Amino acid sequence: MNLLEKVKKLELDADEFGFRWENTRQIMQQIQSECVEIEEHLGVNLANQAALQEEIGDLLHAVFSLCVFCKFEPQETLRATLAKFERRLLAVKQLANADGKATLAGHSFAELMQYWDQAKILVRHVERRETSPDFEEVPHFIRDDEGERN
Numbered sequence: 001m002n003l004l005e006k007v008k009k010l011e012l013d014a015d016e017f018g019f020r021w022e023n024t025r026q027i028m029q030q031i032q033s034e035c036v037e038i039e040e041h042l043g044v045n046l047a048n049q050a051a052l053q054e055e056i057g058d059l060l061h062a063v064f065s066l067c068v069f070c071k072f073e074p075q076e077t078l079r080a081t082l083a084k085f086e087r088r089l090l091a092v093k094q095l096a097n098a099d100g101k102a103t104l105a106g107h108s109f110a111e112l113m114q115y116w117d118q119a120k121i122l123v124r125h126v127e128r129r130e131t132s133p134d135f136e137e138v139p140h141f142i143r144d145d146e147g148e149r150n
Contacts, residue, residue: 004074011068027066034059091119
C-alpha cells in the first residue's frame with residue numbers, strides 16, 4: 001500500500017471510529033497551526049532538522065486529511081497538481097529561453113515570480129483552447145510524453 005492510500009485508509013478508519021473532523025474550518029485551523037510551528041522551527045534553529053521534518057510531516061498529514069474530508073483521492077489530487085506544476089515550469093523555461101536566458105539561476109526572486117505569473121497566464125490560456133479539434137495547436141508543454149493532454 002502506498003503512503004497516499006495509507007493516509008486515506010487511516011483517515012477513514014479514524015472517521016469510522018468517531019475520531020473525526022466536524023468541518024473544513026477545523027482542518028484549516030490545524031493546517032495554519034502546523035504552518036506556524038514550521039515557521040518557529042525555521043526561525044529558531046535549523047540545526048534541529050528532525051523536529052522540522054516532523055512538523056512538515058504534520059502539515060502534509062493535515063493537508064491530506066483535508067483532501068480525504070473533501071472526498072478527493074489523495075493520489076489523484078497530487079498527480080493533478082504535479083502535472084499542473086510541470087506544465088507551468090516548462091512554460092517558465094520556454095519564456096526564459098525566448099528572452100535569451102538558458103537558466104534563471106542568479107536572477108532575483110521578483111524576476112522568477114514574473115516568469116511564473118506569465119507562465120500561469122499562458123498555460124491557462126492554452127488549456128482553455130484545448131477544446132480545439134486541432135490537437136497540434138496545443139503546445140507541447142501541456143502534453144505528457146506520449147502526446148496526451150495533461
